[in-house]
Amino acid sequence: MKKLVIPGEMLSDKPLRLDHTVVENGKTCSTVIGLYDESASSLIPVEGLWYPRPGExxxxxxxxxxxxxxxxxxxxxxxxxxxxxxxxxxxxxxxxxxxxxxxxxxxxxxxxxxxxxxYGGKLLAVKPSKVPRILGKGETMIKMIGEGTKSSISVGTNGLIWLKGGDYDLATNVIMRIQEESHVPGLTERIAKMVGVSTQQNRE
Amino acid sequence: MNISTITEQYIRDRIAKGIRDGGRGLLSFRDIAVEVGKIPNAEGSAEVNMGHTKVLAGIKLGVGEPMRDKPEEGTIMTGAELLPLAHHSYDAGPPTAESIELARVIDRGIRASNAVDLKKLFIEDGKAWNLFIDIYVLNYDGNLFDAGTLAAVIALQNTKMPRYEDKEVIRENLQKLEIQNIPTSCTFAKVADTILLDTDGSEEDFSQARLTIANDENAVRAMQKGLMGSFTVREVESLVEATFDKSKELRQIISKSRVD
Amino acid sequence: MDKPELIIDGKRLDGRMPDQLRPIKITSNPIRNAAGSAYIEWGNNKILAAIYGPREALPKHTGNLNRAVVKCRYTMAPFSSIEEHGRPGMNRRAIEISKVTKEVFENVILLDLFPGNEISIFVEVLQSDGGTRAAGITCAAVALAASGIPMRDMPYAVSAGKVGETIILDMNKIEDNYSDADMPVAINPRTKEVTLLQMDGALSRSQVTTALTMIEKAGETITKIQREALLRPYEKVSSKYEASI
The missing domain is CATH 2.40.50.140 (Nucleic acid-binding proteins)
Known part of the structure; x- marks a missing residue:
């Protein structure tokens, strides 16, 4: 069962080693708005800052x-x-x-x-917590956007995205939509429809 | 976002093709949304959203002294605050030159067009109404001049006039403040050597020169040129013409937002 | 002016019971440029809070190399009061409120994660009707959570006061003007830690207990409203992009 939690909300009455939490008096609490999956023991922030890791x-x-x-x-x-x-x-x-x-x-x-x-182009600032969804599994999402909008796109894990060429307005809209709706099921289909790329083709 | 997001090359390419964000034309306003009377404690108020620029105007009236050189008139005081919550670069300090210029340009359009008859703000010998217009910038995305003037005029148009009786200000069962003329302003900026109306925040990062023209149906009422670049005499003439055309749209918005 | 009757037949001037909150509505992220923001309508109070940062602490000497510093600015719009036009900017009252508000959030933000940075909290009272510092803190907590800045709890604040010998919750302006005591309190709901406490007037020991009990109980309602404001944006697909397909 996944559930949305807010800062201060208790996730477990035992101490867990989990990112974006604090342990106080042996209890584990969220420090962010996030999606908590008890069975997988994961807390994914839906609003979060960027914590750099080597290689990113x-x-x-x-x-x-x-x-x-x-x-x-x-x-x-x-x-x-x-x-x-x-x-x-x-x-x-x-x-x-x-x-x-x-x-x-x-x-x-x-x-x-x-x-x-x-050189040239423009930047978009998105929430760093949304970057994985904008890239998609194996970067499939961002490839689809690049193909559909004819834009060259480079995505930084810090939440800055560089766009050049093609349909800037469509590319911007699509990325902003992923940022806002990343948690709603059926995202890939909605985005594919928006950029005019068939998802069937991607699955094959 | 604490950095500029577009490059000069990007904006040059786009403008050369005649494209702006949201698909609007070079001389078009962004979408404008108005909320009248957001602050019932104020005698008048209006929030204007021009694209992502968000400006709140509040009107207060108090009893004070007339100016010494105009003993039979009330006064107007216009202030503008670039609130630090509106943009990362706005500081929480004393008023900046930018906020003072903004307030004074908005003030001139309203004052020069005689939107409010100052003689009617006179109460008695040594007493007159002080009309305070405060422009609060809540989110910056360019063109504060036109958004601010629009918010101020819409707020004024829906202002309730307190009464002064037995040395007390009464703020109940009020009549409307009479507005005798409707000024608006159109601000143009030269970006990548092309003239644009109603620049957004990223366009303003690359603005070379700016010209604000306030007018009413009959006359130009105030102008202010800004930034280090320039306009040719011919350009100024054509922008005055354009202002009379574009201001009709703004006057329509003002007339629709009148609450009777 | 004579003191009006503030409680008639057990009810307050606006019809509330002594332990009843005014209606509260919160919206998250109304300010696009901010890292996080919130707008609260608490009775007739209308307040915006916005967060900028974490960002490099400037000027440099205001920073701390071991942790983030919190800066807070509470101000009231000159048109916010039903009475006279006010002066914009900070006065002594606003400086004090800014300080105690800052301390509430220093308590809950995980400051160690952002050395050398500042987190700025701006609270702007657009319309005031009593209890603005408490409403401002409640609103700023939502803005901070919306910005993703990690906090170990979500503070709320509300005040209790006294009219005659009756303890009342969440006083509005007119009650505040004629009350016999006022006590704004901020609490971390999970741990019940008190992070803001001010008081003036006269309260007996048992009245302090009554007031705190009332505040704690109201906290459950306020926390729920904060939570709903934060989670609302994640509950459905927005329709605004459909048109562009």
Whole structure:
């Protein structure tokens, strides 16, 4: 049985090791609005912040390009930092970049590697908790959106999405809809219909 | 979102094709929704949603002194607050140059069009009504000038006038404040060398020059050019023409939102 | 002005029983730009709360390298009162309310997760009719939860007061003006911890107990309303995208 819970709601009268919870007096409580699945012992936030993990792809904007390091705005509680010797070519302020998380250091700075500048296009900000649904299993959802809208799309786990070319308005609408309706069954069919792609074809 | 979301290249490409978000034309307003009388404690109030821009205007009336140079008139005071809850870049500090400009431009349109007859706000020797217009920006997504003027005028049009009897202000069983003229404003901005009406927040990030024109049915009543770019004389003339055309839509919204 | 009769035949001026709340309605996320927001109509009070952050604490010296700092700003719109036009911005009362509100949320937010960051809570009273600090806290709790900022509990707040010798819950403006005591309280409902407590007037020891009992009981209703406001958006498909197909 899955159920929606709010911050402070008790999930178990035993201590559980579960993300997005606190254990107080031996009892486990949610700290977020989320979907709690007791049998699978999982709590998935429906509203949540981004907690970076090594290897994740992020999108950001160059805030302060300097000689040795570049400071990246990730629209998150953490700053990104690129050590310039890892970069090829020139990065300048306000460039949109795609990069990979190497690590989160003690001061709340994320060391980024493999940066790539994304030229032109626009960014969309979505809730980081919705990124897995926007990507879909095996990235099938985002591929379908790219195909249906003829847009090049790059999705950062920090909740920034870069779009270029094709039908921007449709791509934006589709992504915003996934963000709002990710919890409602039949999402893939609704999105496929919206972008004019047959889901049958995807299943084969 | 604490960063700008579009690139100059994106907006140039889009505008070159004549495309704007939501599929509107270069000289179109976004959808406008109005809620009249949201704040019953105020003598008048209106919330205007212009796209995602959300502005609340509240009107209060109090008894005070007339201005020394106009002893037989009431006064209008217009304030604007860029509330820190409306945008990540708005600070919780003293009024900024931007909020003061916004208040003064809205004030000029209303004042210059004689929307309210200040002589009728006179009470007796040394006493007159002070009419306070407060523009509260609740969510910023561009074009605060037109949304603010619209909210203020709709609020004024539905304002209940208190009475002053035996040295007391009575706020019961009130008559409407008389509005003798309806001003509106149209704000144009040059983005990617193209003139747009009613820019949204991301378009404003790339605005080169801005021109606000307030008018009524007969005359231009106030203008304000902003930002470091410029308009040619011909452009100014054509925008005055465009204002008389586009302001009809706004006047229709105002007339529909009149509650009798 | 003479003191009006506030309780007649056991009922209050607006028809409520002594232990009855005013009607409360909460909507989540009305402010698009904010990380989370909420709008509350609590009787005739109308209040917006919005959250920005966690974001880099600025100016830098206001930050803390070990945890996030909470900043709070409670203000009243100049047109919010039925009486005279007010001054916009902060006065001494607003500064105090901002401080005690901040402390309520410092207690429940998991601040350790965001070193060097600030979490800003803005509470804007658009219309006031007594009890705005309590309504503001109740509203800000919803805004915080809607923003996804982790909290170990969802605070609510309400005040109790005294008219003559009767303890009454959730006073409106006119009751507040002529009451003999006022006691706003914020509570973490799960643990029953009191995180805001102010009082002035005169209450006997047993009246304090009566008031707290009333507040705790009202908390069950308020928590339920907060919960419904937060979960409502997840309960059905929105229709606005259907048109674009």
């Amino acid at each position: 792809k992020v999108i950001g904007i160059v805030e302060e390009a300097k000689l040795n390091t570049d400071l990246i705005n990730l629209n998150a509680p953490y700053k990104g930092l690129i050590i310039s010797k890892f970069t090829e070519g020139n990065i300048v302020n306000n460039d949109i970049i795609e990069a990979t998380v190497k690590e989160l250091d003690k001061t709340g700075t994320i060391i980024l590697i493999r940066p790539r500048v994304l």
